[in-house]
Amino acid sequence: MDEQELSSLVICKIENLGVIYRLGELENQKALISLDLGFGAYTELATPFDHAHEYMHAYYKDNRRQGECDTLSPCEKRANKEAILMLWDWFIQNDGSFDDITQFCQITGCHYEATKRLITSMCCDMSNKSFRECAIDYISRFDVITRDNLNIYNFLDFYGYHHNAYDEARALLYELCWFELVY
The missing domain is CATH 3.30.2010 (Zincin-like)
Structure with a gap:
């Protein structure tokens, strides 16, 4: 529309x-x-x-x-x-x-x-979710997960985390999705 x-x-x-x-x-x-x-x-x-x-x-x-x-x-x-x-x-x-x-x-x-x-x-209700639980919840919303559609900043914003947690979120999401970390 x-x-x-x-x-x-x-x-x-x-x-x-x-x-x-x-x-x-x-x-x-x-x-x-x-x-x-x-x-x-x-x-x-x-x-x-x-x-x-x-x-x-x-x-x-x-x-x-x-x-x-x-x-x-x-x-x-x-x-x-x-x-x-x-x-x-x-x-x-x-x-x-x-x-x-x-x-x-x-x-x-x-x-x-x-x-x-x-x-x-x-x-989302973060009141009793850990960072890891939020990451699992976030990736469960995707049908197919690729490096291209996994946006770390969207994850941080969605759960109300500060962008300073980018490196931690990236490592955790890539670990959960079985991506190799390539800097």
């Missing part, structure tokens, strides 16, 4: 909630919905994330702002989180994977750090 297709899907979902949602000119915003008026608008700059964010406000009937800049309100946090999860679900259904998280963010307009943090916390 591309950006236009995703935007169209989300706009359809918004309109299915009974909100009239049209292209227009807005000041300082890419998209907005007023449930009191049953109307919403968006600019040409709006991304699938912006539409999904507004959809979540309409879905949860968030009709009250806490102030002009209420980015830290519970409604805003929930709309951001749920928008990412909805778009991520569609991405995965269309053969996306965790390894494509950068591409996902480019297509959807989702913020990379927030998306990575949310998806990583969803995908």
Whole structure:
């Protein structure tokens, strides 16, 4: 799916909630919905994330702002989180994977750090896993493992390890996959 297709899907979902949602000119915003008026608008700059964010406000009937800049309100946090999860679900259904998280963010307009943090916390529970158990879990996600598709940095990012652990992770993953270490 591309950006236009995703935007169209989300706009359809918004309109299915009974909100009239049209292209227009807005000041300082890419998209907005007023449930009191049953109307919403968006600019040409709006991304699938912006539409999904507004959809979540309409879905949860968030009709009250806490102030002009209420980015830290519970409604805003929930709309951001749920928008990412909805778009991520569609991405995965269309053969996306965790390894494509950068591409996902480019297509959807989702913020990379927030998306990575949310998806990583969803995908794996490290609370009681050792480094070795995480490595085994990681390689078990592959159908075929080669030197080309085994990305050490993706492993470290996926499990929240610092990149300083690169050499240790490389040695462990290569040992588990029976690759010879060639520097």
